[in-house]
Amino acid sequence: MKPVLFLPFTDQTNGGETYGGGRYMGLTIPTGDTIELDFNKAYNPYCAYASGYACPIPPKENDLEVPIRAGVMKSK
Known part of the structure; x- marks a missing residue:
């Protein structure tokens, strides 16, 4: 399993x-000196959907x- x-x-x-x-976002740690960010894989924390969760603050x-207009956006 690769480190994340x-x-x-x-x-x-x-x-x-x-x-x-x-x-x-969850990223695989690269073996080289660069990392590629795919913001299409951005997701909301659990606390966005339900109370009772303690989510880390960035x-x-x-x-x-x-603005990053990719990944999970706000539900309407």
Whole structure:
């Protein structure tokens, strides 16, 4: 089994087009020096759907200053 990296992030769509608390991605840790981010795999934390869950808050370093219009968006 390959090691994975948990990546919580926020972007300019949070609170409008996507869940306000940010979204998450699971990444396979590469063997080289680069990593490819596929934002189509971004998903909402459990707390976006039900109360009673304590979800990690993305750190400020993971606050993207662009909108990411990929992955799971807000349900209408």
